[in-house]
Amino acid sequence: MTMMTGAEIVIRCLQEEKVEYVFGYPGGSVLHIYDALFKQDQIKHILVRHEQAAVHAADGLARSSHKVGVALVTSGPGATNAVTGIATAYMDSVPLVVISGQVPNAYIGQDAFQECDTVGITRPCVKHNFLVNDVHQLAVTMKKAFYIANSGRPGPVVVDIPKDVTAAKCKFEYPETIQMRSYNPVIKGHLGQIRKAVHLLLEAKRPMIYSGGGAILSNGAEQLTRLTRRLGFPITNTLMGLGAYPGTDRQFLGMPGMHGTVEANLAMQHCDVLLAIGARFDDRVIGNPDNFSSLPRKIIHVDIDPSSISKRVKVDVPIVGNVPDVLEEMLRLLDAGNASPDPEVLAAWWHEIEEWRAKQCMKYRMKKSIIMPQYVMEKLYEVTGGKAIVTSDVGQHQMWAAQYYKFDEPRRWLNSGGLGTMGVGLPYAMGAALQHPEMQVACVTGEGSIQMCIQELSTAKQFRLPIKIINLNNRYLGMVRQWQEMFYGSRYSESYMDSLPDFVKLAEAYGHVGMRIEKPEDVEPALRKAFIEHKDDLVFMDFITDQKANVFPMVAAGKGLADMILTEDL
């Protein structure tokens, strides 16, 4: 066995893990690692323009595939810039390995140049982190990092490596597998519990399926779809779970929660048996937990993380396990017992649901000369044939994208649901575009959010990423403005976005194509032009949209799910 430096070992480990892209930014404490990177050509390094974007882009790559995203940053400011990205991935359980340089071991604790306690700073927002003091521990730590990141409930892992460790030499040996006495995620669910659940589902009079990000992260969409079809039950997917069940299917009721559909929210509220799958009863999904729990319903909860179960809502049948494994077992039990729900009972429930659906809560009124943002989303859906990867930032545009783009497949919709981080849209699109060069990638954003990572237009140019940016430009921090209009007597405190740049010129300055679209009749032609004529270009589409448009339906914070504010337009 040959001797290798710590830096070479880091790169070799990434190669062993079949990492294709590393998103990063160099600096003093990672220079050895960058040198090792230079001497090979298996791993491609994507030089971002800000470390936050490195982590977001790695995160976007991970969300759009089932791979671990990898970012590489220097010590001190490099690591602190990465924190928002790490926290964003943590809240949505995205598998990442973030490698950060650290000052040499002998300098740690001396307030050295570019020293910060990276392990301490990131501890509350990682699944786990390591400080590798000894080069002999490096390979095994890297192996653990990848294993922890992408097993059980996934999450980001930080590996902090002092500079002297990257220079020190030792023999390289990469463990094939790893055993940790303190970490053994459960896979199979408890059979007795699964039986109980199936029994409850078959007896239900008003059943409902509610699935979240866990169904996608676990690659359980296929099993979820089969089970839902087999049972004939209504289903809702959360913001993080969109695409796990086909959005165009009749059994799909739309998204639940704060901006969910009437039919999804009322079915959640009034069902008698709720099957929750890889979801966590978030406050944006169930509204007020006391109100939600005040109605009698039995809850079955399938999740790989025991701490998600009975955290916000008491659960009747907890099943800890990997979603596809548990659902497969449910299907097996149904088939073995040749059992199906009573069609008449189900028809009565569907009848009720169809009445809610008939309210058409997402209808909006077109205006003659002003572009409605919802309309842009509908046209985006048509022009891309519903097949694009759509990323979004955070705000009204995010909700409209989620509501009006129907995702038929998992890992096509990438957004920051848990932390709600403005600025993720463009870097997510970069990660997705690199991972899926054959696919259309659209970034739906707002004029506020896009400016939080706008510098990445430069990265996108360097690596020729043909992202289509759909800027729903309402000249407002629209979601803030909506709350101020509804709950603060229309006092628009600091929510107007003054002094906006000319986005067309800005795009051109970065070497991209820019378009401004101001009339409703120009929306579709512009989108076609961007996606067809400028297929291989990054196109920045600045849609000047209605400033007053609000997202409906809306369940105000702290209210019950049935307490929905509907559009006043109709």
Added chain:
Amino acid sequence: MRHIISVLLENEAGALSRVAGLFSARAYNIETLTVAPTEDVSLSRLTIVTSGTDAVIEQITKQLNKLIDVIKVVDLSEAAHIERELMLIKVRATGKDREELKRLADIFRGHIIDVTESTYVVELTASGAKLDSFIQAIDAGLILETVRTGVCGIGRGERILKSLIRANCRTVKEIP
């Protein structure tokens, strides 16, 4: 309700701050926390005294289990157990108080482990409540300083917290 939670974890740098950080981040309360290596030096054993509703305690045990360094979590207060705390208390001991303090220490099965002309240090091992009563029993004006270790606890009889149990992701209460 008051609970005593025992945690077996990897004896690694930072493991303790993960536990302490978890409690502050999630606003769980800690009355006392003690930690030291076990007979196997690769393992530390931690005892936390906390309080909360059943739902909160359930979350605490689940969240502790979720920490990668944690091997096993047991709520000792769910069954028969023993808890002990060590206190060193320095008291002003002059004149007739010297005799009185000595008698009190004897009653509580304490030892006087340091003696000067004007002070005693009393060592006392007992339950936390017993230590409290000792403090109550002394004239407050005589107490110069106290230092307490916090509670450590162990199950009675065959209740053993071992490291070899693999399925650490399952908590005690998972399956009703």
